[in-house]
Amino acid sequence: MPTVRDTIAAIITAHAAAPVGIVRVSGPDAFSIGGRVFRGSGFNAAHAESHRIYYGHVHHPQTQEMLDEVLLLTFRRPRSYTGEDTIELSCHGGTYVLGQVLSAVLTAGARHAEPGEFTLRAFLNGRMDLAQAEAVADLIQARSARALRSALQQREGFLSRRIAALRRQALEAAATIEAWLELDEDESPPDAGSLRASLSQCAASIESLLRTSEVGKIVREGFRIAIVGRPNVGKSTLLNALAGRDRALVTPTAGTTRDVVSDTITLGGFNLTLYDTAGIRPAKGMVEEAGIQRAIEMASQADGVLFVLDARRGFTTGDQAVLQSINRPLIAVLWNKRDAVPESRLRKLLDTQIATNDVTPVLTVSALTGAGLDVLESVLNQHVRQASESSENEIVVRERHAEALRRALESLQASFRHLEGSDEIVLAAEELRRASDHLGAIIGETTSEDVVREVFARFCLGK
Ligand SMILES: Nc1nc2c(ncn2[C@@H]2O[C@H](COP(=O)(O)OP(=O)(O)OP(=O)(O)O)[C@@H](O)[C@H]2O)c(=O)[nH]1
Ligand SMILES: [Mg+2]
Numbered sequence: 001m002p003t004v005r006d007t008i009a010a011i012i013t014a015h016a017a018a019p020v021g022i023v024r025v026s027g028p029d030a031f032s033i034g035g036r037v038f039r040g041s042g043f044n045a046a047h048a049e050s051h052r053i054y055y056g057h058v059h060h061p062q063t064q065e066m067l068d069e070v071l072l073l074t075f076r077r078p079r080s081y082t083g084e085d086t087i088e089l090s091c092h093g094g095t096y097v098l099g100q101v102l103s104a105v106l107t108a109g110a111r112h113a114e115p116g117e118f119t120l121r122a123f124l125n126g127r128m129d130l131a132q133a134e135a136v137a138d139l140i141q142a143r144s145a146r147a148l149r150s151a152l153q154q155r156e157g158f159l160s161r162r163i164a165a166l167r168r169q170a171l172e173a174a175a176t177i178e179a180w181l182e183l184d185e186d187e188s189p190p191d192a193g194s195l196r197a198s199l200s201q202c203a204a205s206i207e208s209l210l211r212t213s214e215v216g217k218i219v220r221e222g223f224r225i226a227i228v229g230r231p232n233v234g235k236s237t238l239l240n241a242l243a244g245r246d247r248a249l250v251t252p253t254a255g256t257t258r259d260v261v262s263d264t265i266t267l268g269g270f271n272l273t274l275y276d277t278a279g280i281r282p283a284k285g286m287v288e289e290a291g292i293q294r295a296i297e298m299a300s301q302a303d304g305v306l307f308v309l310d311a312r313r314g315f316t317t318g319d320q321a322v323l324q325s326i327n328r329p330l331i332a333v334l335w336n337k338r339d340a341v342p343e344s345r346l347r348k349l350l351d352t353q354i355a356t357n358d359v360t361p362v363l364t365v366s367a368l369t370g371a372g373l374d375v376l377e378s379v380l381n382q383h384v385r386q387a388s389e390s391s392e393n394e395i396v397v398r399e400r401h402a403e404a405l406r407r408a409l410e411s412l413q414a415s416f417r418h419l420e421g422s423d424e425i426v427l428a429a430e431e432l433r434r435a436s437d438h439l440g441a442i443i444g445e446t447t448s449e450d451v452v453r454e455v456f457a458r459f460c461l462g463k
Contacts (some may be wrong), residue, residue, distance in 0.1 A: 005084065007033060008117055009110035011098045012088075012462040021093035023101050024462070025110050026086040026118060031074070034087040036061045036108040037101075038072050050076035058089060058101050061108045067100045068092055082118050083125030116459025123444060123452070130444025130455060131160050134398065137459055138220060145269030146388060147219050153394040160443050162209065162395065167436045169202045170412070174432035177425050192419060199412060199432075206409045209397055216396035218303060218388045222264065222271030225380070226299040228326060229308035230318045231255045231279025234336040237367035238308060239263060239276035242377075248276045255279060258291035260298050268381040270388065275302065280322045296325055304331040304383060311335040311345070311364065315352050323354070331383045332361045332376065339366040400455070404441045411435035 007027025013020070025033055035045030040056015048054070054072040059065065071090040080086035091101050106112060114120075123133045135154035142148040153159075173195055180190045227235045231254035239248050243263040249256055261276045277295030278288065299305055305328050309319055335349050346364050354362065361379050365372035390396055397405065411434040418428035440446035 005121070007110045008113035008121075009033075009102060009105045010113040010118070010462040011102055012118070013093065013098075015095060017095055018093035021091050021095075021098040023089045023091060023098060023105060024081075024086060024113075024118065025089070025105055026080065026082045026084045026113075026121065027110070028085060029109055030085040030087050033105055033108045033110055034072060034074075034089075037104045038070070038089070040072060043072060048074050050074055050079055058091070058104055060100075060104045067104055068097050070101070078125065078127070081127070082121040083127040084121060113462065115461045116456030116463055119459060119463055120452075120456040123456075128155075129157075129160050130447055130452065131163070131401070131442055132157060133444070134400075134455060136463065140460070140463065141220070143222065143264075144219075144266055144271045147271070150216075150219050150394045150396050159395050159397065159401070162205075163439050163442050166202055166205060166408075167439045169198060170408075170432045170436040170439070173199055173202075173415075174429040174436070177419075177429040177432070181426060181429075196416070196419065199416060203409060203412050206405050206412070208392060209395065210402055210405050210409070212390040212392050212396045213399065213402035215388050215390045216398055216402075218270075218384070219396050220398070222273050223304065223384045223387065224273050224275065224302045225304050225306060225331065226275045226277060226295075226302035226328070227306045227308060228277055228295065228299045228322060229279060230310070230316070230322055231281055233279065233308045233310040233313075234367045235279065235308050236261070236276050238306075238334070238336065238365075239274050241367045241370060241373060242274055254281075255284065255288050255291075258287060258294075260294050267377060268385065270381070270384045272380065272384065280325065281318055299325070300327055302328050303387065304329045306331055306334060308334045308336050311337045311341045311349055314349065315354060330360045332363055332379050334376065335362070335364040336367055338364040338371060339369045400451075401442045404438050408435040408438035411438060 005027050007025060007029040009023060009025040011021060012024045013022045031045045031048060034043070037058050038056055039059055040054045043054040043056065052074045056070065056072060058067045058070050060067060068091045073088040073090065075086040077084045089101055091097055119133050119136055122128050123130060132155055135151050138147065138151035139155060142151050176195055227239055229235050236248035236250045236257050239261065240246050240250065243265055247263045248261040257276060257278045262273055264271055264273045266272070275298050277298050278291035280292055280295055283289035283292050305326050307323060307326065307330055309315060333354055335346070338346055350362060350364065363372055363375055363379065365376055411431045415428040415431035415435070418424040418431060437446045441451070444452065
């Protein structure tokens with residue numbers, strides 16, 4: 001990990017024309033670089049205070065050409081995002097203007113920042129731990145209320161504090177065991193009961209965090225729903241109706257959809273990505289065959305499935321075959337085209353035995369008129385809400401954390417075993433220290449350099 005710091009710079013706002021764009025400069029020379037490119041009232045690179053705003057202009061340090069009218073913001077270390085001296089140039093947000101200002105700053109002595117490098121420095125300077133740094137990326141990528149909430153909590157250190165407490169518990173237990181080893185033969189043997197209780201509580205807590213990792217994926221990436229059924233039942237019409245726009249091609253010809261077509265909607269604070277798929281039947285030709293393959297693949301990767309039936313046709317052997325191919329949780333069975341059949345028939349259809357478990361809701365809808373879609377939306381909402389409920393309030397761990405938690409749990413269980421066979425209790429203490437190290441990897445205290453690099457490499461440029 002780099003310890004000697006050069007001064008880095010990057011455009012930290014979106015790379016698209018916007019009213020305002022910001023160039024950040026961070027490192028020991030940030031202020032003097034500011035002095036080389038910025039001319040404005042009252043700014044003195046050596047004496048400028050922290051948390052001030054100066055109005056002025058950026059000039060190219062070699063050509064002296066004026067490049068933009070800007071506001072310069074100052075942050076003295078350690079009171080900055082990175083923990084280093086930092087200036088930010090708030091410019092007009094044209095991509096060309098920003099490129100010119102950045103190039104002036106680079107000419108004045110800064111180096112272009114790597115993706116994630118500002119946050120990496122914040123981590124190395126102790127401004128945040130690794131889990132909090134990851135939460136910064138989650139915050140930027142959050143596309144729903146739930147994702148935002150959990151990212152914010154993690155940024156505030158919720159998960160970090162839990163992990164730190166677990167580590168403390170493991171280390172204290174290790175120290176207790178090591179103290180036993182120092183006891184003389186004639187001293188009375190220690191009571192291992194309270195130690196075991198503390199360790200099982202620790203294990204339970206880790207298991208509880210682990211259970212949030214499935215949910216974490218849904219919260220971060222959204223819930224994926226495959227719309228599945230025979231050809232012509234109205235799957236594409238349903239996607240369009242739910243998405244509120246014409247995403248997928250609809251025709252009266254069976255076998256219209258070939259590629260998987262998707263659209264993302266937000267419902268009750270969650271992101272739902274809907275996948276419209278090819279109607280499943282014995283294929284007529286290679287192209288349809290390939291489309292059906294994709295449909296089946298999509299349905300087997302989704303977090304949930306909507307199974308669509310045609311109310312005009314009733315439950316056919318073709319539908320039965322489709323149903324049997326579904327191997328992911330069925331969110332609802334939909335009798336579509338209810339506008340095209342009389343009420344009495346609808347009642348009969350709802351009585352039809354469809355071999356699903358009893359809890360799957362069966363609804364009648366019309367993708368064409370929109371009838372019944374409100375009920376469908378609340379069923380979807382409820383399903384996703386349940387699927388993303390976590391025993392841990394807002395905490396949801398990512399796969400990297402889950403991996404570390406699994407290892408910590410294994411070490412904890414090993415220490416239990418060593419405690420049982422009492423001549424091996426020194427090994428029990430060792431395993432507990434190992435558990436603590438695995439936990440430390442989550443917050444970056446015992447994380448290998450490679451893993452830290454990997455975490456920050458996934459950040460976007462300028463963060
Ligand atoms: N009356 C009525 N017609 C519908 C409804 N939903 C779809 N349709 C019609 O049914 C036909 C097929 O609709 P699609 O949405 O293309 O059906 P699909 O399931 O995507 O079909 P494939 O892509 O071939 O698998 C079209 O003519 C639609 O207008 C509905 O709720 N009521
Ligand atoms: Mg279709």
